[in-house]
Amino acid sequence: MVSLQEQLLKAGLVDQKKVKRAHQDKKQQKKVERRTGVQQVDESRQAALEAQQKQRETVRELNAQRDAEARKKAIQAQIQQMVQQSRESRGGGDIAYNFTYGTKIERIYVSAAIREQLAAGQLVIVKLGENTELVPRVVADKIAERDPAIVIRVKKVETQPDLDDPYAQYKIPDDLMW
Template identity: 45%
Template sequence: MGNSLQEQLLKAGLVNVQKVKQTRTDKRKQVKQSGGQPTPEEQAARAAADRERAAKIERDRELNRQRQEEAARRAAENEIRQLIHTHRVVRDKGDLAYNFTDGSTLKRLYVNAEQHASLVAGRLAIVRQDTFYELVSAEIAERIQARNAALVLVFNRATDSNAADDPYAAYQVPDDLMW
């Protein structure tokens, strides 16, 4: 198998040694006369190989970019998850139901009176962590909102621009009003 076609023809007796040598010298002379230039077929094959190599490099580059984006997205999600987990407010013995919406569904979270007042005042916020809802402070809610605003579900902030335009600003909402 390792023998070239010339050696196989020589062993079979179809050509003689002189003919093999003559063919080799003719081939060398032909390459030397053409100045080492490849034939048009060889040029086309090289050009096709170069195009394929460039396309593969571009595909690899795109795949690496997608992998890096996916890794960065996962790192950001883990960072948010860790931020919520370390700064969540404990909701033990919650007896007041605080209703809020998550998309188009109405959800209920049981909190104590102090946490309820803080939620209404904007000192606490409700955020979604996977399938659970957690209470976090306003500063943490702002940090989470900067990274992914869809995770902050309830964050009551007093805005000065709305207060100036609000025709009902002079009327106070009763403390015992819950929905």
């Protein structure tokens, strides 16, 4: 193996005087370090180490982002699979069932039996992109653990009746059509 010094000499980039001068400077620097007890900081080496550390940090961050994206895709695939395996038919009905998704009111058409199951909480609406599917509550709970934003639950509102309300004695049905 040929040293860098010999390679530079053969290439003609340095001459013997420069090589001797570099050795003398290095010996002089070591002598000063021994005498004073303080080591000189090699600035180029320090800069190279810092650059290497920054590169490691960047690679670590990119790997973390890539892992997060892979986990997100895996979760979406699991949700898609759960919905595909356990989706329920809407019963081919013509009864409109309204629900809120975000800030919009949306409508699906279901049969009377399916509407009763939705009102009772046995079936839950899941919104995958543009598709609206009905799944059993057990599956919806598993989906909500992974991504609660796509599960639409029908909230039963239990409020205390106002004593002055003249309509307090009339209960509002859960399956009110609007």
